[in-house]
Amino acid sequence: MTTERDYYDVLGVARNASDADIKRAFRRLAQSWHPDVNKSDEAHDRFKEINEAYQILSDPQRRQAYDMFGRAGLGGAETGVDGFGAGFSGFGDIFDAFFGSQPGGARRGRPLAGSDLRYDLRITFQEAVRGAEKEIEFPVLDRCPTCTGSGAAPGASATTCTQCGGRGEVRTVRQTMLGQMVNVTACPRCRGEGRVIDTPCETCRGDGRKERRKKLRVSIPAGIDEGHQIRLSNEGEAGPRGGPPGSLYVAVHVAPHPTLRRDGTELYYELDVSIAQAALGTRTTVPTVEGDEEIEVKPGTQPGSELRLRGRGVPHLRRAGARGDLHVLVRVVVPTKLDRKERELLEAYAEAAGEAVGQGAGAGILERVRDALG
Numbered sequence: 482m483t484t485e486r487d488y489y490d491v492l493g494v495a496r497n498a499s500d501a502d503i504k505r506a507f508r509r510l511a512q513s514w515h516p517d518v519n520k521s522d523e524a525h526d527r528f529k530e531i532n533e534a535y536q537i538l539s540d541p542q543r544r545q546a547y548d549m550f551g552r553a554g555l556g557g558a559e560t561g562v563d564g565f566g567a568g569f570s571g572f573g574d575i576f577d578a579f580f581g582s583q584p585g586g587a588r589r590g591r592p593l594a595g596s597d598l599r600y601d602l603r604i605t606f607q608e609a610v611r612g613a614e615k616e617i618e619f620p621v622l623d624r625c626p627t628c629t630g631s632g633a634a635p636g637a638s639a640t641t642c643t644q645c646g647g648r649g650e651v652r653t654v655r656q657t658m659l660g661q662m663v664n665v666t667a668c669p670r671c672r673g674e675g676r677v678i679d680t681p682c683e684t685c686r687g688d689g690r691k692e693r694r695k696k697l698r699v700s701i702p703a704g705i706d707e708g709h710q711i712r713l714s715n716e717g718e719a720g721p722r723g724g725p726p727g728s729l730y731v732a733v734h735v736a737p738h739p740t741l742r743r744d745g746t747e748l749y750y751e752l753d754v755s756i757a758q759a760a761l762g763t764r765t766t767v768p769t770v771e772g773d774e775e776i777e778v779k780p781g782t783q784p785g786s787e788l789r790l791r792g793r794g795v796p797h798l799r800r801a802g803a804r805g806d807l808h809v810l811v812r813v814v815v816p817t818k819l820d821r822k823e824r825e826l827l828e829a830y831a832e833a834a835g836e837a838v839g840q841g842a843g844a845g846i847l848e849r850v851r852d853a854l855g
Contacts (some may be wrong), residue, residue, distance in 0.1 A: 485552060488534035496548070500539065504708075507535040511707055517603075517736045532601075535708055536732070593674070595622070595690075595718035597727040604701060606738040610770045610795050612703035617731070622690040622718045628682035632689035632722040637680035639722070642671035649675040674722065689722040699731055704746065704796040707735045740768050746795040746805030751812055752788075754778055759813045767809055769793045776809065784813040 489496050492506040513519060514528040537555065538544050546555060600619050608615075624630035633639055641647040645668035653664045667673035681687030697716060705711075710730045717727030742749040750767055758765075762780035766773040769790070776788060787808055794805025819827065831838040 486530070488537055488547065491530055491534040492538065494538075498538075503535065503538050507531065507539070507708060511535075512737060515734070515737065532708070532732070532734075539708070593720050593724045595720040595724060595727040597730060598717040599730045599732055601732045601734060602699070602701075603734045603736065604705075605736050606741070606743075607770055608701060609705050609733070609735040610703065612705075612796075613701040615699050615701060616696060617699055618694055618696045620692055621695045623693050623695065624719045625682060625685035625689055625691045627684035628689060630689040630719060630723045631678075632682055632685065632687045633678045634680045634682050637678070639676040639678050642668060642675055642677050644668055644670040645675065647675040649673040676722075678722070687722070689724075690719050697729075701733070702798060704798045705733050705735075706743070706745075707733070709733050741770075741807075743795060746797055746803075748794045748805065748807045749810060750807065751810050752778075753812050753814045754782070755814055755816070759784070759811070767807075769807055770795075778811065782811055782813075784811065786811040 489498070492498075492503060492510065494502050494506050498506075510531045511528065514524050514531060516524050516528055519528075536543075537547050543555060598619070598621065600617055602615060602617060604613060604615065625632070628634065631639065642649075645651050649668055649671060650665050650673065651668050653666070655662050655664070668675075671677050678687050682689070685691050695716075697713070699711060699713070701711070710732050713729040713731065715726045716729035719726045740750060748770075752765070752767060754763065754765070758778060759782045760780065762782070763778045764775055765778060766775050767790075768774075770793070774790065774793070776790070778788070787810055790807040790809065792804050793807035797803040797805070816823070828838060
């Protein structure tokens with residue numbers, strides 16, 4: 482028997498952590514445990530656990546339910562990384578569990594809505610930055626083709642429930658020390674719908690739904706990031722016996738770039754140059770989302786310098802036309818092995834500069850460069 486871990490422990494944050502702390506912890510862990518990066522046997526399950534924790538704690542309502550009732554407060558909301566399931570129920574189920582009915586009787590006397598669904602979609606780094614159109618396919622409970630969702634056999638129809646009179650709820654009164662107590666519960670005969678089907682459809686057995694595979698094209702907006710969700714209204718499960726459909730939530734997972742690092746709308750690249758290139762300047766190419774681009778490293782560039790390519794970052798999701806920058810961070814690489822000619826040239830430079838070099842000569846040019854690089 483496995484013990485389910487606390488979601489806060491999964492992300493390594495305190496229970497009073499801010500939304501920014503939770504997002505920061507998720508991004509850090511997701512980058513380490515993404516199955517496309519981490520090839521260990523536990524990576525898949527660990528990433529699934531991390532993603533599940535983030536989906537709960539990043540949603541204010543679901544986090545509040547979790548803080549109050551633990552996992553029991555989430556109903557069917559938990560799904561895995563590869564998972565695709567029903568859920569997103571909440572306080573109504575908790576209210577039912579404790580008091581036997583839902584507040585306000587919102588569902589009484591009408592068909593139940595279908596469940597929300599979740600689909601985990603993996604895209605490339607370029608697709609996240611540029612946007613894309615993706616086709617997805619998933620199993621779903623859709624309206625029965627025979628009864629068109631009514632649940633009744635062809636030629637038959639639902640009738641008003643005689644036990645509750647179509648209200649969908651029954652009331653019981655009992656005497657207590659404080660007086661009369663009225664308890665309202667869903668009608669057991671019609672299950673709160675107010676109608677019953679005497680002749681159910683043979684295809685769906687009265688449920689009004691039949692499982693099928695569904696295909697959809699999803700538009701991925703430019704600038705989407707790891708952990709974002711796209712909501713597609715009315716694309717979830719159909720409600721039983723003609724109830725309205727739920728929504729489909731497409732959770733996006735972005736494969737990391739081999740050389741570029743993303744932080745929001747900003748991109749970062751570490752450029753290695755030699756001592757000579759940093760001192761004398763050079764022209765070289767750096768990767769961007771659109772392809773390699775040539776840049777100039779000016780003479781005298783110091784280790785840790787930053788070259789900024791404006792507008793080469795990630796588009797803003799909510800600011801049309803706005804885009805982040807690409808930050809090129811310069812690293813001066815000190816050679817660890819020199820051939821005879823290279824050593825002679827460096828020694829000549831050191832002599833001209835009046836610097837002591839070689840074994841036992843103190844902090845020479847190579848040592849100084851290494852010290853400057855930390």
